[in-house]
Amino acid sequence: MERPSVAPGERARGVSDDEAIRIPDAPEDAPNRPAGEYADELDLAGSTLRDVLNLLGLPGTEITARDPETPGDGAGLVAQVFDIFGENDVTSDELGLLIGRRGETLSSLQYLVNTIVSHTGENAPVYGIDIEGYRRRREQTLVDLAKEVAQEVRETGDVITLEPMPAAERRIVHLALEQEPGVRTESVGSGDRRQVEVMPAEE
Secondary structure, eight states, rough: OOOOOTTTTTOSSSOOTTTOOOOOOOOSSSSSSSSOSSHHHHHHHHHHHHHHHHHOOOOOOEEEEEEEOOOOGOOOOOOOEEEEEEEEHHHHHHHHHHHGGGHHHHHHHHHHHHHHHHHTTTTTOOOEEEETTTHHHHHHHHHHHHHHHHHHHHHHOOOEEOOOHHHHHHHHHHHHTTTTTTTEEEESSSGOOOEEEEOOOOO
């Protein structure tokens, strides 16, 4: 199916203005391109994130940037982490939609922002995004699970395979058990079905 041509500067339209459904609190005049000047990649990433939140009807949010501190933050992989919090309970609840099931929507948002920043050059930094502390809570859950599984492996000598996880979560488990006595880990499977196996350490 051939796509309709769109002249430079024009917006492609999927539906007529009469049929369009507005997102509550989204700006009337949405930008059709990023602003031209940014101080640096951090400014571009933060501004892009703010634009996306505004376009989604979430202007009542606070965005702060900080250094990554833990594997769940992406320490060693990302330059800065953007923390997003709602300015009130209603907005905080609405932000849950941007986290999605098991953080899938949050990961997509992070990918979108980093894709835009990557167009600034070959060595553009990578940024992490967290919403309402979700990644911190998820990291602690994974670390606690990893420690419990490690104890069971030590007691039984069994190999335990965890549920499929994205690469960032598998990394958390691997690092959590890296110095754990009596066990070792490896990733098995392929694609979205990759899993972490926890097994007795080789003598």
